[in-house]
Amino acid sequence: MSISLQGSPDLKAAREVADYLGTVHHEFHFTVQDGIDAIEDVIYHIETYDVTTIRASTPMFLMSRKIKSLGVKMVISGEGSDEIFGGYLYFHKAPDKDEFHRETCRKIKALHQYDCLRANKATSAWGLEARVPFLDKEFINVAMSIDPEAKMIKKDEGRIEKWVLRRAFDDEEHPYLPKHILYRQKEQFSDGVGYTWIDGLKAHTARHVTDKMMSNASFIFPHNTPTTKEAYYYRMIFERFFPQNSARLTVPGGASVACSTAKAVEWDTAWKYNLDPSGRAALGVHLSAYDAETPLSNKPSKVIDGIPRMMAFPGVAIQS
Template sequence: MCGILAVLGCADWSQAKRARVLACSRRLKHRGPDWSGLFQCESNFLAQQRLSIVSPLSGDQPLYNKDRTVVVVANGEIYNHKKIRKQFAAKHAFTTGSDCEVIIPLYEEYGENFVNMLDGVFSFVLFDTRNKTYMAARDAVGVNPLYIGWGSDGSVWISSEMKALHEDCPKFELFPPGHLYSSAAAGFRRWYNPEWFLEHVPATPYQPRVLREAFEKAVIKRLMTDVPFGVLLSGGLDSSLVASVTKRHLVETEAAEKFGTELHSFVVGLEGSPDLKAAREVADYLGTIHHEFHFTVQDGIDAIEEVIYHNETYDVTTIRASTPMFLMARKIKALGVKMVLSGEGSDELLGGYLYFHFAPNKEEFHKETCRKVKALHQYDCLRANKATSAWGLEVRVPFLDKEFIEVAMSMDPEWKLYDPDLGRMEKWVLRKAFDVEEEPYLPKHILYRQKEQFSDGVGYNWIDGLKAFTEQQVTDEMMKNAAEEYPYNTPINKEAYYYRMIFERLYPQDSARETVPWGPSIACSTPAAIEWVAQWKASNDPSGRLIASHNDSSAAGPAAHTEDVGHTSCKGIVNGVVTANGNGHINGVVPNGKTNGILG
């Protein structure tokens, strides 16, 4: 993971301006502590802060073609770079081992129409000195962050993070995933146009082997590394499958030749938290070298301002989940590890959140998964990327592999539906795909373990502690005047208000607050899914309630929790009804029209 900044078409290109660009670029140094570079061509600047994962002894940026007329700065991993290198071996003189260098021959061969040929995650800016044009692009679903802004002098600023441009651009916004920006065309166009983006309901039958092999390929290609790596392991389904597949195929990779076949796994939690116990069990089964990190509620509270600074959001759920991840990333980097694999994206693709139990039909289910995947760049992708890159640690997410997304989103959603009569729990299609008798990937009780939201899994006292702390920091009078103080995305509770105060101090611009999503949500749903249940629309708590949905509910555990959140709360059901296994009724409403809400 790296940090890039491009400032293009400045009115001033003096040494003072160059110094300003360098100063702004250094705000991204946490993303790339290994090297920095700056290219200038008259009024155009391209800067990069590098985290070296592939070819650390070469590949410093900016990258150039042979006569240095085409220049690129990139933050990304191009997993098919070796194939592309072979394609252009006779035409292009490669000068580095960087996987991102293949962007240059692709541009020289196809102009701007090459981005869909890249298999990986990326954000990049390319400048052509011959005609003074430039283009920028972001990966399919926005795994890597990117922002675009406009200076008062007419310049265009493009940056990995908002902090490098927010003071210099009166207007800025998120660079949309799956798009490219062209100076020649003077605007955006979408390069990623999958069939699922239109939200048409697919009809491809469920094929367990196809789904399993697509995921295994996604994991294997992400083992492309020249530095030590590991896996994040919470003990839940998604991270456990990532760890299992990595462990199984590691011996076949070049990484094994460099670092051996031992796999390191990492988990974070409060003392006695569910994730610590579950992760240890999976680690013992897989035989990983397991590292368990503990934190206290006070550790988390003390880190919140840094988390908001790095994550550039005031979304409550994102901050809750980011804080333990932020603390863990620092510990991992201290061990000399620079890259980890993680399990983000599965719940969005496969309808893993418990509110999906109440989808009225497969059409609505599929449309909601489409909406969730489209919004990932503002939630889980943002959290996973920024909370770890704060310490120069790269996270790779195989569930968001472009080919795996295609397989998962092309499946007839009938197979994804929660159906207790058929013994199908959430994400049954994934569980079933890896439920093999010979050489099992995971024990069955782990394979069929119900989802635990990350901010809950690290320890239930974490949420209680945050609420108690923010209750002391924000007065009732402040809440009474919340709409006047924050008319845009008004905080609805004290925790949200506290985070907003910090965000506004760090990023006071209108454009900054507009980059954060907001709106009614039930248990992590999009606003559209609230239409599924009439009582959800009538609720005085439009953002949902965090209610227990576990087999081991107890007064000391999540069953004791009912809480309002600032935007999304990704566990359990709503309106104060505690639901064993997440399958109870909501004011008489039964999931998917079933009369028996028992998981198989």
């Protein structure tokens, strides 16, 4: 089962995999406006104001409603593999195997605040149960005992993100997947559903949060002060539902590039000018990366076919 905007990177790949494996494929579509209309419900159910979690939780929330309507009670989801195997695009900049391993540990320990929070609450909001095989304790113990050198991304050797995991499914005699699917570049869920999703969110929130509001953000929200209009917009909704200080303290903060921890932002000095949890913020790595010259929080938008889009380099982005 998959969900996306029409014409998204994930849509084509999901169809191709289903055809290749001969499985029944349920494809759900949503529009940017559908997602925007669901934001308040998403923040209420997920209980967060974290930008990347809300971006990804919204399509998952919409998909869970559709799945439940089919009479399905349980689904299997792939959360955890990027944290365990270093699948996010920022891992391209890991300076050495020790820091690579430390970052995977940091990401795993924070899963309950991000991806697991999303997968659990976006589904349970509709009475659906999500199970996550990559987070089986025995699997984690084995995967984390692997020499991190074997997990590292090495472009000169043709090694990309989640290299060890991909190789495990690369069977020449009985291929599990077509090669170009097995070795697709990592695409974060909130990007893979269609680039106009995040771009539309930025355009929408920019219309509802003024520059004056941003200038007073540190006075209104002294804890985890929002640094973008998108973050401010989510924070306003969160505070309306959960005004207690104890609630806002449960949400993590800190700088992030392509879903990195704040510590990993230090891997590339250019990243401090390019802070955004989207995979397209991984400049020089993502095939459709944002324009490096414009800060992401202030990136201008243009309208194509009636849909707000943010300026970005042309290219084909693909997901692993």
